[in-house]
Amino acid sequence: MVMEIVCPAGTPAALRAAVKAGAHTVYCGFADETNARNFPGLNFDREEMREGVAFAHSHGSKVLVAINTFPRAGDEAIWHRAVSDAEAAGADAVILADVGLLDYAARYHPGLRRHLSVQAAAANADVINFYAETFGVRRVVLPRVLSVPEIAAINAETEVETEVFVFGGLCVMAEGRCSLSSYATGKSPNMNGVCSPASHVEYHDEGGVLDAKLGGYTIHRVAKDEPAPYPTLCKGCFSAGDKTGHLFEDPVSLNAEHLIPQLKKAGVTALKIEGRQRSRSYVAQVVGNFRAAVDALEAGRPMPEGMLTRLSEGQATTAGAYMKVWR
Amino acid sequence: MDLTVGPNQYFWAADTWAGLYDELAQAPVKRVVLGELVCSKRLPFFQDRIPDAIATLVEAGKEVALTSLALVTLKRERKQTASLIGMEVEIEVNDLTALAHIPEGTPFSVGPLVNVYNETTLAWLAKRGATRVCLPPELSLASIEILATAAKSLGVAIEVWGHGRIPLAISGRCYHARLHGRTKDNCQFACEDDPDGLDVRTLEDQPFLTMNGVQTLSGSYAAMIRQVDRLEAAGVSALRLSPQSQDFAGLCRLYRDVLDGKIDADAAEAAILGIDPGQRLSDGFLDGERGADWSGRMAV
Amino acid sequence: MPQPATTIPIFPPLFAAPLRTLPLAPLSVALSLYARTVAKTHPRLFRRLGEHAHKRYVLDPTDLPFAILLEPNGGAPKVHVTRRAVTGDARIAGSLAALLGMVHGAYDGDALFFSRDLMVEGDTGAALALRNAVDDAELDLSQEAARLSGPLARPLQKIFALAEQRTGVSLSRPEETTAW
Numbered sequence: 001m002v003m004e005i006v007c008p009a010g011t012p013a014a015l016r017a018a019v020k021a022g023a024h025t026v027y028c029g030f031a032d033e034t035n036a037r038n039f040p041g042l043n044f045d046r047e048e049m050r051e052g053v054a055f056a057h058s059h060g061s062k063v064l065v066a067i068n069t070f071p072r073a074g075d076e077a078i079w080h081r082a083v084s085d086a087e088a089a090g091a092d093a094v095i096l097a098d099v100g101l102l103d104y105a106a107r108y109h110p111g112l113r114r115h116l117s118v119q120a121a122a123a124n125a126d127v128i129n130f131y132a133e134t135f136g137v138r139r140v141v142l143p144r145v146l147s148v149p150e151i152a153a154i155n156a157e158t159e160v161e162t163e164v165f166v167f168g169g170l171c172v173m174a175e176g177r178c179s180l181s182s183y184a185t186g187k188s189p190n191m192n193g194v195c196s197p198a199s200h201v202e203y204h205d206e207g208g209v210l211d212a213k214l215g216g217y218t219i220h221r222v223a224k225d226e227p228a229p230y231p232t233l234c235k236g237c238f239s240a241g242d243k244t245g246h247l248f249e250d251p252v253s254l255n256a257e258h259l260i261p262q263l264k265k266a267g268v269t270a271l272k273i274e275g276r277q278r279s280r281s282y283v284a285q286v287v288g289n290f291r292a293a294v295d296a297l298e299a300g301r302p303m304p305e306g307m308l309t310r311l312s313e314g315q316a317t318t319a320g321a322y323m324k325v326w327r
Numbered sequence: 328m329d330l331t332v333g334p335n336q337y338f339w340a341a342d343t344w345a346g347l348y349d350e351l352a353q354a355p356v357k358r359v360v361l362g363e364l365v366c367s368k369r370l371p372f373f374q375d376r377i378p379d380a381i382a383t384l385v386e387a388g389k390e391v392a393l394t395s396l397a398l399v400t401l402k403r404e405r406k407q408t409a410s411l412i413g414m415e416v417e418i419e420v421n422d423l424t425a426l427a428h429i430p431e432g433t434p435f436s437v438g439p440l441v442n443v444y445n446e447t448t449l450a451w452l453a454k455r456g457a458t459r460v461c462l463p464p465e466l467s468l469a470s471i472e473i474l475a476t477a478a479k480s481l482g483v484a485i486e487v488w489g490h491g492r493i494p495l496a497i498s499g500r501c502y503h504a505r506l507h508g509r510t511k512d513n514c515q516f517a518c519e520d521d522p523d524g525l526d527v528r529t530l531e532d533q534p535f536l537t538m539n540g541v542q543t544l545s546g547s548y549a550a551m552i553r554q555v556d557r558l559e560a561a562g563v564s565a566l567r568l569s570p571q572s573q574d575f576a577g578l579c580r581l582y583r584d585v586l587d588g589k590i591d592a593d594a595a596e597a598a599i600l601g602i603d604p605g606q607r608l609s610d611g612f613l614d615g616e617r618g619a620d621w622s623g624r625m626a627v
Numbered sequence: 628m629p630q631p632a633t634t635i636p637i638f639p640p641l642f643a644a645p646l647r648t649l650p651l652a653p654l655s656v657a658l659s660l661y662a663r664t665v666a667k668t669h670p671r672l673f674r675r676l677g678e679h680a681h682k683r684y685v686l687d688p689t690d691l692p693f694a695i696l697l698e699p700n701g702g703a704p705k706v707h708v709t710r711r712a713v714t715g716d717a718r719i720a721g722s723l724a725a726l727l728g729m730v731h732g733a734y735d736g737d738a739l740f741f742s743r744d745l746m747v748e749g750d751t752g753a754a755l756a757l758r759n760a761v762d763d764a765e766l767d768l769s770q771e772a773a774r775l776s777g778p779l780a781r782p783l784q785k786i787f788a789l790a791e792q793r794t795g796v797s798l799s800r801p802e803e804t805t806a807w
Contacts, residue, residue, distance in 0.1 A: 074445075121402040127426075179465040179496065190444065198755045222532055230737075240534070327499055327501060
């Protein structure tokens, strides 16, 4: 079986671009706090979701709807409606993280396929099997803290399909378990679907030296000729002890292109590309590259050379936790 | 309201670790959660002291629970998690992996690192056997109130983060090791030199976060001294105090006095800063603009 | 050194110089009209702006001697071209080619930001909303310009042709798969 390429779409235009570029599957979310990319100007209203699913299906692609924030106490109906509307729009699966929402979806929408979001941080076979037995989860998006041998070990112990990130932004913290953003800004991925939100970012460019502040805390300072990173907390420049630098993670993004054959051997079903906040041109290019790579792998041809660095944050990439030394 | 002592988040020498629980036997706290929360590599250093600590606390009339690890990935971590059930003490689940090992019908408690954000999740956990839930520190007072109300009818006790550096993130990567140019597998226990974690400052030298191995904590110490009445009115039944290296038993007594109305918030604040004058306090997650905010006079 | 997102041409100073004396009022009127045409054909663009649909955006082509103040105005957009320093809620600056390339989906906004070809100041959320909304709209500036009629249509079409020629950025929307 050819590995499934799962592509981001922040807008209907990006969805069409991904499908045309060869995405087997596209994931997207509604334009509200029910998904973890609740950014200004992004995502789908109900009508756009119906149209997007219809477009994808007519081209033989699938659509997954991410409803992967943690419903707010007293307002759970907003998240429940998102699950219903995803099913009504014809989505092939929903991507969920919250135990309560999984329980709700399993009870009231049993026919709707459930995937476990990376936001659930399910990082071992015991808990993955627990989610499968308890909530009928069919696929898990693995957290970006695992090495390739660990992924292989998980697949050896579970029937649940695994999906892993291969390209794009890299969370260095276990996702769904991080409140750094709300500590500095009041808005968090778990509650609001945003991390280091644009609304709290201030840039100052003085003589080419670019300062980025988040919630009043200086996160970066880059010189005129240095590439600029996202103002994300965990990739900020700080000091501790007598050292100053990127103490948590460098401003790099993930590129596991060259690990695709190993990931296939490790039993991985689907390769996920991060970036619902990116443009349709980015989506088309990255998808095209990865589709070509898995097609080549399937046909036994050599893998095409990587060419995606310039699209990456800090214009540098890492294989992240897939290589054990990263830890 | 009662006081619960959370598991020590830092890496202390075994004697220091055991000393804390000897001291807590006499402290005015109702409940103590112990064990290793943050890093599986630390556990062998004090594992053999755990049974004694439990015995001391139980003898002193404390309720005792054993925490699970916050993030379970490796084989040894899965084994450690599975073996918790053999300890004959209540388990505090801090990663749902532990639930896979707790038989249906066995009561357990839920720690602040499990995502309990809404009523359905709470009800599901209660049905599975949860009798006590310490809510995630980033929750607002409005959410706490709704959850505490729901918890009452479910027979679940609700606890909130009362005092101490706030656990903000957990990772597969060890930052202490990274800071010392080592990998996690060869960390040489770089975190043991920082009994309250290592301060992380911004480029403008503003105190911000705290590094603790694979964990990232707030730089400020959460302190609910000004929020006790509102939390009680919301239906919260316990505050969680997180162990610190300086006069933790004194801090427990101080909080007991605040709960009993023996001293007011200003006096409590002065006493806390008396223990460590450099300390910054926060209670902003409840209803501030952001978690780092402090409702007291000495606003950051 | 940042790698360029791709080689982004600078509007040649020799050709930019005459623009210093170009009368800007007619250009403002023409661009406003033009923006309204776009508003009619792409109502979703303004819906997508959401709470940012009434912000003031300064678009600053750094290789040209003027800046553009864009007020989406909830779907009745106004455009004002000025040589004076102008302030808005958000300022997006970059070479004309970078700005046009982003509008057209030839360049990715984040990649331009990483490579420092694009700069954002002020209300970052508003700037992001505009970028995302424009990216979704799949604008084809040439086609929109061709739709214009009236006395201003010809000069505007001429300006676009000039921009196209001088920046090397095609103002007809590229096919996604061949954008790079």
